[in-house]
Amino acid sequence: MRLPDKRCDIAVAVARIKDSDTVMVGGFGVPGTPMALIHALVDHGARDLTLIKNDANEPGMGIDHLLKSGQVARLITTHLGLNSHAIDLMNSGRIQVEFNAQGILAERIRAGGAGIGAVLSDIGIGTELADGKQVVEVDGKPHLVESALRADFALIHADRADHFGNLAYVATARNFNPLMAMAATRVIAEAETILPLGALDADAVHTPGVFVDHVAELVALSGEYAVVQR
Amino acid sequence: MSPNWLLFPGNTPLSNAKTRMIARAAREIAPGMVVNLGIGLPTRVVDHLPADFPVCLHTENGLTGIGPSLPPDRADRNLIDAGGAYVSTVPGSAFFDSATSFAMVRSGRLDLTMLGAFEVSSQGDLANWKIPGKFSPGVGGGIELAQKARRVVVLTTHTDRAGNPKLRDTCALPLTAQGCVSRVFTEMAVIDITPQGYALAEIAEGVSLAEVREATGAPFTIPHDTVPVF
Numbered sequence: 001m002r003l004p005d006k007r008c009d010i011a012v013a014v015a016r017i018k019d020s021d022t023v024m025v026g027g028f029g030v031p032g033t034p035m036a037l038i039h040a041l042v043d044h045g046a047r048d049l050t051l052i053k054n055d056a057n058e059p060g061m062g063i064d065h066l067l068k069s070g071q072v073a074r075l076i077t078t079h080l081g082l083n084s085h086a087i088d089l090m091n092s093g094r095i096q097v098e099f100n101a102q103g104i105l106a107e108r109i110r111a112g113g114a115g116i117g118a119v120l121s122d123i124g125i126g127t128e129l130a131d132g133k134q135v136v137e138v139d140g141k142p143h144l145v146e147s148a149l150r151a152d153f154a155l156i157h158a159d160r161a162d163h164f165g166n167l168a169y170v171a172t173a174r175n176f177n178p179l180m181a182m183a184a185t186r187v188i189a190e191a192e193t194i195l196p197l198g199a200l201d202a203d204a205v206h207t208p209g210v211f212v213d214h215v216a217e218l219v220a221l222s223g224e225y226a227v228v229q230r
Numbered sequence: 231m232s233p234n235w236l237l238f239p240g241n242t243p244l245s246n247a248k249t250r251m252i253a254r255a256a257r258e259i260a261p262g263m264v265v266n267l268g269i270g271l272p273t274r275v276v277d278h279l280p281a282d283f284p285v286c287l288h289t290e291n292g293l294t295g296i297g298p299s300l301p302p303d304r305a306d307r308n309l310i311d312a313g314g315a316y317v318s319t320v321p322g323s324a325f326f327d328s329a330t331s332f333a334m335v336r337s338g339r340l341d342l343t344m345l346g347a348f349e350v351s352s353q354g355d356l357a358n359w360k361i362p363g364k365f366s367p368g369v370g371g372g373i374e375l376a377q378k379a380r381r382v383v384v385l386t387t388h389t390d391r392a393g394n395p396k397l398r399d400t401c402a403l404p405l406t407a408q409g410c411v412s413r414v415f416t417e418m419a420v421i422d423i424t425p426q427g428y429a430l431a432e433i434a435e436g437v438s439l440a441e442v443r444e445a446t447g448a449p450f451t452i453p454h455d456t457v458p459v460f
Contacts, residue, residue: 028291028328031308054328081367082314090366102290102371103332110329123336124373126408159308171308171325172291178327227305227316 003164003197008214013188014040014155020073021046021152024109024184025053025063026177029082032169033062034157034190035224036216041155042069050074052109052151054102054176056086061224067095076149078102101129104146106179111148113182113211118147154184158207158215161191162200165212174206181207188214192221247417247434248387253278254432254460255344255385255415259285263341264294264334266375269313271385272344288340290371292331295323312371335374343379345372347386347414349401352427352448354411356384357403369406376407388416388445395447397421397428418442420460421450432458 014037017023023041027033042065049072056077057064066072067086074096080086090097100108107119120143124130134145156177159170167189169177181187189207194217252271256278259265266288267273276296279285287296290312297318300306305316334340349357356376359369376382386396397414413431414421419442420432428450433442439457443450 028312029310029314031291031310077368079368079370081370087367097368099368101369101373102328103335103374106328106332121336123377127373127405129369129373169325171306172289172293172310173308174325175292175328179329225307227302227307228314229302 003209005163006165006209006212006215007163007194008188008216010036010040010190010216011043013214013216014044016186017041017044017046017049017153019046020048022050022052022150024149024151024154024176024180025051026154026156026175026180027057027062028054028172028175029057030061030225030228031171032157032173032175032177033057034155035062035222036190036218037155037157037188038062038065042066042071045069045071047071048073050076052076052105052149052180054078054105056080056083058082058228059085074098076100076105078105099129105149106176108146108149109176109179109183111146112150113179116148118145120144121146149183151180151184152186154180154187156181156187156189156207156212158189158191160193160195160200161189161212161215161217162195162209163197163215165189165209165215166200166205167191167207167209167212167215168200168204169206178207182211186214187212188216190216190218192218250434250460251385251415251417254420255383258344258383258413258415259283259342261285264288264339266290266335266340266343266379268343268345268372268375270346272346273311273313273315275344275385288331288334289317290328290331290335290375292326292328293317293319293323294326294334295320297323332371332374335371336378338378338380340375340379342381342383343375344383344385345376347384347396347411348390349403350384350386350397350411350414350423351401352397352399352423354409354423355401356382356406356411357401358406360404362404372406376410381412382410383413383415384411385415388418388442395445398447418445421446424451426451429453430457432460435459
């Protein structure tokens with residue numbers, strides 16, 4: 001038996017994203033942000049998107065291109081501190097922003113990927129992040145109901161992949177990628193290197209290929225992946 | 231009102247006082263601890279630890295065992311801390327995803343976190359993420375660190391830029407977490423939060439008791455006959 005080959009052209013894979021879809025995007029700052037997939041989505045032009053991403057990168061980088069092109073209606077995130085452009089869009093009401101505590105965003109995505117409806121946590125009780133959330137008591141203590149998050153698409157950046165879509169990440173580029181790779185109906189991964197079946201050691205796989213639908217090799221890395229000169 | 235020298239910009243007595251405060255805060259770290267240092271002043275605490283000091287530094291984006299910061303020409307594009315600074319690893323470092331990172335935080339694996347503050351209350355409430363109408367970049371991992379680290383200390387200037395006390399009876403700004411802060415380090419004093427409110431633990435060299443009283447927005451007790459100077 002041979003595992004299926006999921007290699008795909010980036011533009012073909014991204015063309016499946018429709019207007020009003022929800023799209024998870026991996027990355028925390030530059031590391032792990034799928035810059036090439038994001039550019040393909042800008043070229044594709046799907047609009048009215050809901051993005052789920054830890055942060056909004058920096059002006060002129062990563063998902064800021066989607067914000068600039070006006071394709072984003074709503075952003076579910078944790079922190080926009082490095083992107084003044086995103087903050088301006090939020091403050092002027094041109095995008096709707098939902099802030100989550102960072103680890104709660106991770107758990108909501110993990111729950112979505114694990115087939116669980118919600119997680120319970122006491123994080124944020126007594127703060128405005130608890131506003132409007134259902135409270136349940138467990139062992140006599142109040143917990144907020146944090147609903148699971150799923151998306152129509154997840155855009156993932158991996159260091160290495162194989163033809164089946166098994167993925168391995170490197171250093172702090174892992175972050176939200178393995179969680180999001182489990183939580184979308186269709187998962188598109190870009191990888192810096194794609195190896196033949198068997199060349200990515202089974203013990204070294206971070207995301208099993210079962211979760212991944214399409215994998216595309218990055219022929220060259222654009223300058224956006226490089227160290228940011230501040 | 232703050233002492234006049236607080237208003238001087240640049241390399242002035244305030245800079246010296248800040249450095250002394252950061253060096254004093256470094257002594258809060260005991261050998262063997264797992265520690266998360268918040269963005270800003272707390273990050274600089276590590277500069278005051280001996281190179282071979284046995285401590286494990288955690289950063290939210292998925293690294294334990296943070297090594298020294300690196301200049302852009304020596305940086306690894308995939309290796310940053312949660313503030314976006316390029317860092318390095320040490321022998322024994324580990325990388326992990328965002329869910330694992332906050333599992334460490336919420337389950338009490340952090341012995342200590344050092345955070346910045348806009349306001350602290352005499353009951354240990356912390357406000358450090360939002361100034362309505364002025365500053366709302368999102369909470370990031372701040373709530374979970376403040377709520378779940380085993381010990382939370384704050385590093386901050388004693389007053390804000392307008393000279394208003396940051397240590398108050400109650401917080402006016404949206405809270406990050408209730409009752410979480412144990413101790414506050416400022417350029418003027420080390421102040422503990424006790425069930426009876428603020429208690430002056432130490433005072434900075436050259437600062438008078440009257441000056442600390444004037445710059446603090448709530449009364450404090452002096453639990454010992456002599457107040458150590460740092």
